[in-house]
Amino acid sequence: MKKITVPYIQTMKDNGEKISALTAYEFLFATLLDQAGLDIILVGDSGSMVFNGNETTLPLTMDEAIYHCKAVRRGVSHALFVADMPFLSYQVNTDQAMLNAGRFFKEVQVDAVKLEGGEPVLETVHKIVQAGMPVMGHLGLTPQSIRQFGGYGVRAKNADAAEQLIKDAIGLEQAGAFAMVLEKIPAALAKEVSEKLTIPTIGIGAGAGCDGQILVTQDMLGLFEEFKPKFVRQYMDLAVDVKKALQQYSQDVKDGSFPNADESY
Ligand code: KIV
Numbered sequence: 210m211k212k213i214t215v216p217y218i219q220t221m222k223d224n225g226e227k228i229s230a231l232t233a234y235e236f237l238f239a240t241l242l243d244q245a246g247l248d249i250i251l252v253g254d255s256g257s258m259v260f261n262g263n264e265t266t267l268p269l270t271m272d273e274a275i276y277h278c279k280a281v282r283r284g285v286s287h288a289l290f291v292a293d294m295p296f297l298s299y300q301v302n303t304d305q306a307m308l309n310a311g312r313f314f315k316e317v318q319v320d321a322v323k324l325e326g327g328e329p330v331l332e333t334v335h336k337i338v339q340a341g342m343p344v345m346g347h348l349g350l351t352p353q354s355i356r357q358f359g360g361y362g363v364r365a366k367n368a369d370a371a372e373q374l375i376k377d378a379i380g381l382e383q384a385g386a387f388a389m390v391l392e393k394i395p396a397a398l399a400k401e402v403s404e405k406l407t408i409p410t411i412g413i414g415a416g417a418g419c420d421g422q423i424l425v426t427q428d429m430l431g432l433f434e435e436f437k438p439k440f441v442r443q444y445m446d447l448a449v450d451v452k453k454a455l456q457q458y459s460q461d462v463k464d465g466s467f468p469n470a471d472e473s474y
Pocket residue numbers: 232251252253254255256293390392413423424425
């Protein structure tokens with residue numbers, strides 16, 4: 210399979226080819242995603258919740274993000290490999306942001322980093338890109354600001370917020386971002402942004418008008434049971450199947466039917 214690069218992601222938009230993306234936090238799933246032919250694998254800071262069991266994405270540290278990226282790196286040879294920059298790894302100042310972005314490229318050989326926000330991060334995005342490190346933006350519901358939003362509701366629903374989002378999206382493109390995630394915004398607004406921008410948009414809860422789609426893998430496989438947003442299409446009920454298998458194993462051990470003669474030396 211061909212290695213997906215940042216310029217190739219642009220070619221996909223130019224050719225009207227949709228971009229498929231999912232998240233991974235460790236080697237095994239990364240391998241499955243890569244073998245399944247996903248275009249982009251994101252080591253999302255959502256790993257703070259679905260992998261590490263935190264209530265929000267905020268606690269994830271740089272060292273933890275690098276740890277997850279190293280595991281995923283070993284499983285990815287085809288997909289574009291994007292690393293999420295953790296909360297406070299890029300907001301304090303541009304120098305710190307560049308050094309932290311650089312860690313993902315030096316220590317893990319990622320293809321790109323992703324960071325959240327519009328106007329306040331434009332200079333940072335520009336500097337990171339100027340240093341040769343591709344950046345994916347993230348607008349709409351930005352989970353690192355969840356304390357400010359107070360919840361996971363749909364963003365940019367009124368005219369002023371929609372106008373600001375469009376400005377932010379154009380700003381990110383001008384700052385050099387190669388793509389951006391649009392999370393949980395009205396479908397019509399996401400379509401308008403996608404048509405206005407030259408670079409691709411990757412939607413999550415943002416309707417069919419985006420140039421690509423991303424979901425958290427554990428959500429679409431039915432593994433993460435804490436909450437189920439309506440935008441998640443669940444392709445499996447894996448938590449139920451896994452629990453059944455685990456209970457059966459436990460029962461087999463307890464009633465002595467495991468291991469049998471074939472499973473013994
Ligand atoms: O952290 C994450 O997984 C994300 C995607 C869902 C876009 O930011």
